Amino acid sequence: MPLREALFRTLVEPVSCDVDYPPFDRSVMDGYAVRAADVASAPVQLKLVGRIAAGAMPQKKLSSGQTMQINTGAPLPAGADAVVRLEDTQLSSDATHLMFQQSVPPGHFITRRGTYVSAGQTVLAAGTRLTPLEIAVAATAGAASVTVYRQPRVAVLATGDELIDIDQTPRGAEIRNSNQYLLEALIRGTHAEPLVLGVARDHPETTRTKIAEGLEADVLCITGGVSVGEFDFVPKALAALGACVHIHKMMIKPGRPTLFATMPSGTLVFALPGNPVSAFVGFELFVRPSLAALEGRCGIVPRPVGAKLRGALSASADRRSYWPARVQADPDGDLHAEALAWHGSGDPFGLATANAMIMRPPNSPAATTGERVSVLLLDRV
Amino acid sequence: MPLREALFRTLVEPVSCDVDYPPFDRSVMDGYAVRAADVASAPVQLKLVGRIAAGAMPQKKLSSGQTMQINTGAPLPAGADAVVRLEDTQLSSDATHLMFQQSVPPGHFITRRGTYVSAGQTVLAAGTRLTPLEIAVAATAGAASVTVYRQPRVAVLATGDELIDIDQTPRGAEIRNSNQYLLEALIRGTHAEPLVLGVARDHPETTRTKIAEGLEADVLCITGGVSVGEFDFVPKALAALGACVHIHKMMIKPGRPTLFATMPSGTLVFALPGNPVSAFVGFELFVRPSLAALEGRCGIVPRPVGAKLRGALSASADRRSYWPARVQADPDGDLHAEALAWHGSGDPFGLATANAMIMRPPNSPAATTGERVSVLLLDRV
Numbered sequence: 001m002p003l004r005e006a007l008f009r010t011l012v013e014p015v016s017c018d019v020d021y022p023p024f025d026r027s028v029m030d031g032y033a034v035r036a037a038d039v040a041s042a043p044v045q046l047k048l049v050g051r052i053a054a055g056a057m058p059q060k061k062l063s064s065g066q067t068m069q070i071n072t073g074a075p076l077p078a079g080a081d082a083v084v085r086l087e088d089t090q091l092s093s094d095a096t097h098l099m100f101q102q103s104v105p106p107g108h109f110i111t112r113r114g115t116y117v118s119a120g121q122t123v124l125a126a127g128t129r130l131t132p133l134e135i136a137v138a139a140t141a142g143a144a145s146v147t148v149y150r151q152p153r154v155a156v157l158a159t160g161d162e163l164i165d166i167d168q169t170p171r172g173a174e175i176r177n178s179n180q181y182l183l184e185a186l187i188r189g190t191h192a193e194p195l196v197l198g199v200a201r202d203h204p205e206t207t208r209t210k211i212a213e214g215l216e217a218d219v220l221c222i223t224g225g226v227s228v229g230e231f232d233f234v235p236k237a238l239a240a241l242g243a244c245v246h247i248h249k250m251m252i253k254p255g256r257p258t259l260f261a262t263m264p265s266g267t268l269v270f271a272l273p274g275n276p277v278s279a280f281v282g283f284e285l286f287v288r289p290s291l292a293a294l295e296g297r298c299g300i301v302p303r304p305v306g307a308k309l310r311g312a313l314s315a316s317a318d319r320r321s322y323w324p325a326r327v328q329a330d331p332d333g334d335l336h337a338e339a340l341a342w343h344g345s346g347d348p349f350g351l352a353t354a355n356a357m358i359m360r361p362p363n364s365p366a367a368t369t370g371e372r373v374s375v376l377l378l379d380r381v
Numbered sequence: 382m383p384l385r386e387a388l389f390r391t392l393v394e395p396v397s398c399d400v401d402y403p404p405f406d407r408s409v410m411d412g413y414a415v416r417a418a419d420v421a422s423a424p425v426q427l428k429l430v431g432r433i434a435a436g437a438m439p440q441k442k443l444s445s446g447q448t449m450q451i452n453t454g455a456p457l458p459a460g461a462d463a464v465v466r467l468e469d470t471q472l473s474s475d476a477t478h479l480m481f482q483q484s485v486p487p488g489h490f491i492t493r494r495g496t497y498v499s500a501g502q503t504v505l506a507a508g509t510r511l512t513p514l515e516i517a518v519a520a521t522a523g524a525a526s527v528t529v530y531r532q533p534r535v536a537v538l539a540t541g542d543e544l545i546d547i548d549q550t551p552r553g554a555e556i557r558n559s560n561q562y563l564l565e566a567l568i569r570g571t572h573a574e575p576l577v578l579g580v581a582r583d584h585p586e587t588t589r590t591k592i593a594e595g596l597e598a599d600v601l602c603i604t605g606g607v608s609v610g611e612f613d614f615v616p617k618a619l620a621a622l623g624a625c626v627h628i629h630k631m632m633i634k635p636g637r638p639t640l641f642a643t644m645p646s647g648t649l650v651f652a653l654p655g656n657p658v659s660a661f662v663g664f665e666l667f668v669r670p671s672l673a674a675l676e677g678r679c680g681i682v683p684r685p686v687g688a689k690l691r692g693a694l695s696a697s698a699d700r701r702s703y704w705p706a707r708v709q710a711d712p713d714g715d716l717h718a719e720a721l722a723w724h725g726s727g728d729p730f731g732l733a734t735a736n737a738m739i740m741r742p743p744n745s746p747a748a749t750t751g752e753r754v755s756v757l758l759l760d761r762v
Binding site for chain 2: 003004007008017018021022023024026028030052053056057071072074075101111115117118123124128131132134136137138139140142143144160161162163165166167168169170172173174175176177178179180181182185186188189202221227230231260272273274276280296302303305306307328329332333335336342344346347348349351352354367372374379
């Protein structure tokens with residue numbers, strides 16, 4: 001596809017530069033092109049024989065005893081092998097000659113043709129994601145069109161009789177289906193393509209039908225109904241559709257009931273708990289790295305960073321735990337992590353200012369301000 | 382606009398929750414609803430009188446001596462004030478009674494109505510950016526539509542006779558206009574709306590006309606032509622168009638010629654040097670925070686983080702300097718920053734794997750592996 005449209009896509013094929021870069025010997029400074037040998041005996045006066053602007057190839061060769069004015073980025077004239085900065089010269093009163101007070105070595109303030117890369121050299125490997133910096137590299141290399149992975153299609157399915165849409169007011173036992181919005185936004189944020197399936201009510205048939213709709217996607221994210229209770233129809237529906245369940249239940253908090261399966265269609269299914277924080281943590285830990293892998297970017301797993309705790313954390317239980325947190329650098333550049341005030345994995349409101357998760361090993365003791373903790377930085381630190 | 386379309390926009394007005402949340406007393410666990418007073422004298426046997434699933438309001442009140450099965454997230458029946466986990470009970474052989482071995486305090490495994498927020502409480506302040514987490518919060522709060530800032534329009538103008546489009550092969554003194562692609566991608570990455578103006582050739586009139594086109598945007602980013610040389614037409618063209626130049630030349634490297642002006646149209650103009658690395662650094666340091674401020678997110682300035690240097694850095698000159706770098710956490714969670722191999726601000730290729738910039742104060746001495754340096758993390762660490 002055209003490079004302009006390929007922002008945040010991942011390269012299937014490497015990009016190589018079709019020309020030497022820079023494509024000619026060029027000046028790094030506004031100044032004067034000289035033969036280094038001519039100014040070796042500085043102070044010396046040279047005759048001004050022309051001016052070279054960026055974009056124009058010098059028509060004349062520089063002979064001994066001569067100099068030409070040259071702009072930053074402009075090509076060096078044949079014969080010249082160095083540039084002297086404007087501020088290190090004096091123009092004669094009749095503007096015909098330049099006085100050079102100091103000698104310079106050959107190559108001074110010049111970037112030689114091919115210094116950065118040679119024609120044919122790979123500048124972006126296959127599997128590279130085209131963020132703005134790689135777009136600049138590809139543009140320089142002349143890759144006006146690139147071969148990239150298609151965006152994974154990611155279906156989103158919420159389950160539960162209690163769910164209403166967000167423009168409705170909860171009555172009785174109803175709650176709003178915020179997970180659909182959360183997951184759709186997370187998927188859009190990764191630049192994958194969301195496919196919103198709506199809500200599967202707590203009924204075996206309905207659940208199976210809705211899940212089947214999601215199997216045309218590359219990945220299906222289900223929230224809720226994944227535990228082992230009577231109304232948790234997701235595992236049974238997946239089984240009925242031929243799922244190969246690789247994982248059901250994990251020693252993490254939140255997220256114990258998390259299920260991962262592959263389907264005969266090739267679809268990867270992540271069934272996450274229905275609590276919003278659990279769904280978020282599950283997306284970050286499992287779905288996001290999987291979407292990267294589907295685009296040929298393997299090994300993109302969240303890597304913890306050390307930070308100093310601000311505030312207190314209670315002792316943790318027998319599962320690895322993840323707490324929404326806010327990380328900030330102090331004026332010395334040290335990272336501090338504050339656990340956000342929240343009321344468990346059913347509370348979405350504490351997520352609002354989170355930019356990280358504090359990750360704690362099973363059976364961690366209580367911790368207080370100043371202790372070192374591990375944090376996973378989210379996209380937006 | 383509808384919440385679904387408002388991803389990455391910034392709130393003009395705060396969002397408050399229209400209902401108590403959770404909207405009813407609910408169970409945190411799969412288990413049995415009880416009166417805490419009934420199990421105070423555990424072991425005790427209670428009569429099983431019903432089952433409550435999520436989504437259904439209990440029809441019956443729980444009387445003394447009774448218990449009801451309850452699912453995670455389901456509403457507590459009137460009369461009950463605690464939940465006992467499934468695994469802490471035994472069902473009688475005739476499935477009519479439950480045996481409770483331990484007492485629990487009132488409120489055990491219950492989330493009371495309004496625990497997270499009360500109706501009317503602000504859950505997202507004005508000036509908050511709606512990333513996926515805030516989308517979840519707004520969805521829960523019933524904010525099906527939100528009032529957000531419009532996306533800033535950001536015009537991009539490259540200058541220079543040497544520039545050709547990226548699908549052409551450089552001949553003579555030509556180079557490809559990679560800056561247009563870089564800036565357009567950076568702007569898209571911030572979710573602002575780019576307006577690509579093409580190339581202004583090195584001519585006073587052309588430059589003025591092209592800049593005038595950009596004044597319908599909120600922000601105009603110009604690359605190249607901003608120095609004080611004869612062919613640097615940008616400062617003169619801006620002056621002719623009534624610019625108020627606030628800054629021209631900065632003690633930073635790369636980026637010395639950087640110019641910042643405001644125009645009678647209200648447009649903010651950032652004229653950045655034409656070298657790709659200079660243009661990138663200028664965007665990160667000045668344009669990105671300005672775009673945030675235009676959306677009501679003030680004080681979003683790059684905050685340096687400490688990291689251990691990997692490799693060597695030469696002494697720096699009299700300007701604050703920025704080097705493309707790659708930051709990674711080691712297994713202990715310590716950040717390490719490696720300066721990328723590049724050949725000065727004209728070389729875009731070294732940017733390809735950068736996820737940070739090493740920031741050094743003026744006149745820094747040479748530094749080697751293990752020394753602490755300040756880094757600015759880019760969006761994509």
